[in-house]
Amino acid sequence: MNVPTWLPLLLGLLSAIGPISTDMYLPAFPAIEHALGGRQGAAQITLSAWFLGLAIGQITQGTLSDRYGRRGPLILGTALYALASAGCALSPNLAVLSCFRFLAAIGGSATMVLTRAIVRDLADGHAAARLMSKLMLVMGAAPILAPTLGGFVLAVSGWQAIFWIAAAYGALSCLGIALLLPETLPESRRVKLGLGGLVARYAGIIGERGFLTHALLGGFCMFGMFAFLAGSPPVFIELFHLSPPAYGLLFGVSAFGFILSSQISPRLLPRFGAHRIIRTAVRVFLAATCVLTVVAFVGRGGWLPVAVPIAISMASQGFTMPNATVGALSRHAGHAGSASALMGTLQFSLAASSAAIVGALGDGTPRAMALLMLAGAVGAVICDLYRPRRG
Secondary structure (H helix, E strand, O other): OOOOOOHHHHHHHHHOHHHHHHHOOHHHHHHHHHHHOOOOOOOHHHHHHHHHHHHHHHHHHHHHHHHHOOHHHHHHHHHHHHHHHHHHHOOOOHHHHHHHHHHHHHHHHHHHHHHHHHHHHHOOHHHHHHHHHHHHHHHHHHHHHHHHHHHHHHHHOOOHHHHHHHHHHHHHHHHHHHHHOOOOOOHHHOOOOOHHHHHHHHHHHHOOHHHHHHHHHHHHHHHHHHHHHHHHHHHHHHHOOOOHHHHHHHHHHHHHHHHHHHHHHHHHHHHHHHHHHHHHHHHHHHHHHHHHHHHHHHOOOOOHHHHHHHHHHHHHHHHHHHHHHHHHHOOOHHHHHHHHHHHHHHHHHHHHHHHHHHHHHOOOOOHHHHHHHHHHHHHHHHHHHHOOOOO
């Protein structure tokens, strides 16, 4: 199928629902805790609920899409996301907010699973990596803009406005899918499996070494990334006294490094291959988080020595994540939705555990965040050692 020039833009905008929903409300953590009666760090439970919903939602979305196609589950998912985001804005306490965040994640997970599956429907190998990088260009703008937007929204309005914006974005995404998105999985390629067949399919996917090592490598990178996402608001806003808009700008610098490296990566593929790019990137991730951990425990120099190794570690993931995704899905063209869903569930289960742990261990310093980012880097390097070499 010829890929229309506007399709990566649409898929990128759909993929951006994830980072928008994760990042835009990070500067609002202190305001949410103050408004809803939570202790310092209590708002992180809503982030864990979001990640848990993504983990559960993705495993079901992939199966649905392999059976019914990509468009229908995407329309239903974005509609649920929009309604649940409105529920978040109306929540009277953290428990209700967490429940609506969970539901929003169930719906929003469709955009994360199915955009990857659509890429696999349309391309493979270097072509898929290039198409994935185009998505990263669009969705990479979301983590740059989302915290900054969230910080400025807080400066002129309440935290509820952030979720009203998310609800509007979900509604527009649903409309865009209905009007513009073509169906990339024809009826002849759809698979209708019973429970036994479904279990056998997932067992076959997870038993394939290339899938498991690439998926877990990406998962450990996300473990480190979301330790930063969940742990950074109290560190930079409460400890270092940055304003929410300043925190958003600082966050945007790290996100810019991610998007820049994701655009450089496909230009390096013909010369170096995905295997060498991933191997180098995960070692840069490990080195940066080692420096961050030392800085966190020394506890001197203010926010800049903490921010710099974080930015380097995030930039390294722009080389890792697109190539790890393609590596995980490359041998599963016949059931890309299921493989993408299983990958997302593995990765966001790790992300949810990271957010929960940093919330439980956080003491107002960068130490817990740094240690968990280091643990993610070590896990990624171990997975890299067991990856089959494919290029």
